[in-house]
Amino acid sequence: MEKGDVKKASSLMMTAVFAGFLIFFTLGFFVIPYQGVNFTEQRNYAPMPEISSDALLSGSYSKGLEQYLKDHLALRPELVTLCSELKTVFGRTVPDIVFRGKDGQFFLRNNTIDTELKKVAGEIRAFAEKQDVPVDMLIDPDAAAILTDKLPFAYVGDNEDEIADYFLKQAGGNLKVYYSKDRIAELRDSGMKTFYRTDQHWTTDCARGVLDWYLSESGQPPLTAEYTENETASFFGNLYSGSPGFFDETETLKYYVNPDGEYHVKELDTGLERDSLYDMTWDSGIRNRYNVFLGGHFINTHITSNAKGGKALLLGDSYLMALVPFLADCYSEIRVLDMRQFGERGKTVAELIGDFKPDRILFVNTVYQLSCGASGGIK
Numbered sequence: 001m002e003k004g005d006v007k008k009a010s011s012l013m014m015t016a017v018f019a020g021f022l023i024f025f026t027l028g029f030f031v032i033p034y035q036g037v038n039f040t041e042q043r044n045y046a047p048m049p050e051i052s053s054d055a056l057l058s059g060s061y062s063k064g065l066e067q068y069l070k071d072h073l074a075l076r077p078e079l080v081t082l083c084s085e086l087k088t089v090f091g092r093t094v095p096d097i098v099f100r101g102k103d104g105q106f107f108l109r110n111n112t113i114d115t116e117l118k119k120v121a122g123e124i125r126a127f128a129e130k131q132d133v134p135v136d137m138l139i140d141p142d143a144a145a146i147l148t149d150k151l152p153f154a155y156v157g158d159n160e161d162e163i164a165d166y167f168l169k170q171a172g173g174n175l176k177v178y179y180s181k182d183r184i185a186e187l188r189d190s191g192m193k194t195f196y197r198t199d200q201h202w203t204t205d206c207a208r209g210v211l212d213w214y215l216s217e218s219g220q221p222p223l224t225a226e227y228t229e230n231e232t233a234s235f236f237g238n239l240y241s242g243s244p245g246f247f248d249e250t251e252t253l254k255y256y257v258n259p260d261g262e263y264h265v266k267e268l269d270t271g272l273e274r275d276s277l278y279d280m281t282w283d284s285g286i287r288n289r290y291n292v293f294l295g296g297h298f299i300n301t302h303i304t305s306n307a308k309g310g311k312a313l314l315l316g317d318s319y320l321m322a323l324v325p326f327l328a329d330c331y332s333e334i335r336v337l338d339m340r341q342f343g344e345r346g347k348t349v350a351e352l353i354g355d356f357k358p359d360r361i362l363f364v365n366t367v368y369q370l371s372c373g374a375s376g377g378i379k
Helices: 003-031 053-058 060-071 076-089 114-129 160-168 181-189 204-217 318-322 339-345 349-353 367-371
Strands: 098-100 106-108 135-140 175-179 228-231 254-257 263-267 300-305 311-316 333-338 360-366
Touching: 053 060, 114 135, 114 160, 114 175, 114 367, 135 160, 135 204, 135 367, 160 175, 160 181, 160 367, 181 204, 204 254, 204 318, 311 318, 311 349, 318 360, 333 339, 333 349, 360 367
Parallel strands: 135 175, 135 360, 311 333, 311 360
Antiparallel strands: 098 106, 228 254, 263 300, 300 333
């Protein structure tokens, strides 16, 4: 075959491949039904935009149509997953903070902001000095500090022990600081699943194991309630959408119910009231199963129970949510505040809790949240 013929054949082949792709994706657009929900990327697909003169003139119709066409691309979930797998092979990560490690384990990067770290530590110490009740701080590591055998070679993160040590040095007076790393390592070595693979949170069993240790270390009575074990439907956690894989397995979330427990939960911001510590409407579709705890809403929540303990003020980040059902069986009355919301709300803790007088105050924070200042603004 002459050189010119080879070049011509190659050109025809490339044209045929290109045309094949156009035909395939065009037919796919009309043949594949609209799914509505994208489980791989954990979001709803964009709907077909409505045509109106305002939408056409403002450009919102063209933007909506573009997103609809992109979402309706044939084999979009498979193509997104393929792209993710290729990034993993070549060592690339989800931008900034998410890493995919061995066995499909996801990790968050700790990125310390020194000024924010010192600010949060100073505010907690100052807050504790003004209290006349015990103030405890439970600091919990992230998966990167525990599941070190699963870390990817490209993982970059600050030393969690150094961050925790900074807060341990703040202890004194009525402020006591507990770092749960060694306890969680013990639970891991016992064979317990301590962290979800596709979500940044600790498991319910891990949270319970740490709580038992904390109650013992702080000289409080042990948790004696007997629970029935339940599981949610299968899910992928909220880190999965950034780097999905073809062979990843779903996981389930355990939650425990005390059949003898009596509870009243009131969200003070919304006025919503219920008699359960769980909101099972989150156990469906692409929703984050971790939000079955209090419906994911603990910005400013008041809970009473038939427990025999006193009153407790709980402040922390989302790791606190898995502890609340157990703590509601330790104390007869608790107030729960999301520390990450203080800066936005413009109110102090004293203003938020009003005349609520706790017998004990407990902070529950991850190293990640503390290190980036997301738990600041207490005063």
